[in-house]
Amino acid sequence: MSLDAATPDLGAAEPNTKERILDIALELFTDQGYERTSLRQIADRLGYTKAAIYYHFASKDDILMTLHLRLHEFGLSALASLDGTEWSPTTWADFLDQLIDQILEHRSLFLLHERNRAALEELHRDRHDADHDDLEAGFQRIIANPQIALDDRVRMTCAFGAVMGTLFLTGNVFADIPSAELGGMLRGAVRDLLGTGAPG
């Protein structure tokens, strides 16, 4: 199954055209970037012409938005719901524990987001999508909180970076490592950084 586990599985018949478009787009958008990828390029891989895409999607933006929304479905917005949390290295470690699983499971969608930040920001701006909240935007709000000691905030940032970096900076190097194993190592690193004990 492609496109992570996000795909609405319609009985696993021959992949329908819409999902194929999303698959191709996901790969090209992350690899080349959104604006360097033309509909013509997608259509070529699809085996159809450009216009065929417009039967399934209203616009090029619509394709990107559809992919982006799949990220939000998977508790990416968990952060927003935890907005009332009293953040500290300890609670942060617990949060990262959960985030690590999400990231490892939906790698490609996270990558898409990271690599096309500018395009996505403008998309939301055009929609007046005021309540849109990024993982990163929520993160920045937290580490900007002056009630948390600066040292702690830097440590929380480092822990976040350690996790995200393993996804964003390694390419395919760790692709073969089972998620459980990699996840375990990441949790260990997070603990050492935040000075917390075993995960709760």
Next chain:
Amino acid sequence: MSLDAATPDLGAAEPNTKERILDIALELFTDQGYERTSLRQIADRLGYTKAAIYYHFASKDDILMTLHLRLHEFGLSALASLDGTEWSPTTWADFLDQLIDQILEHRSLFLLHERNRAALEELHRDRHDADHDDLEAGFQRIIANPQIALDDRVRMTCAFGAVMGTLFLTGNVFADIPSAELGGMLRGAVRDLLGTGAPG
């Protein structure tokens, strides 16, 4: 002085047009992305028309390339020269020690690079720039080395991510903190992650 300390200081006269273009481009390219930024947009801020830019630069790509080359001047390629190093958590900690200073000093150029990876990769591909070596490409070669224990490689990745994440994920949150102070904290985090003693 703008554009980090990279600017060839011609006696600090009124900023010449070429440097102004680079300044504006640096800001717009990192903020909106390279391809979402048009020459018209740059020209508007400049107060001239598009065509004026072509007096100073051969192409839009040339602007990006000029900015990119400034990064290489500042020992970004230190990694390549250290290619013969026997990498381990310890030597990696020493390397990051130096890298932290570079990053803190040339924040905006690093950000430009990170945010426009796709464009830069294609630029080098077009130039058949085979020996071009990214900080990240070099990093990936190292952590792909099977002679280093997997645990160590993951830890090295985490340390790298912790450093880079502090630059890429925090926005302006830590902008007010003196580089020396922030650098010190980062070094502490790196030590805790890599299990090394005080930096050499």
Next chain:
DNA sequence: GTCTATATAGGGATAGAC
């Protein structure tokens, strides 16, 4: 459901006036 043909806009880039 998929296609061709085409409209329209905006981009980068050039020629040459001033």
Next chain:
DNA sequence: GTCTATCCCTATATAGAC
């Protein structure tokens, strides 16, 4: 050294045939 006017291309998107 800076500008206007313009070229050309490619992109997204539409209308409508099959």
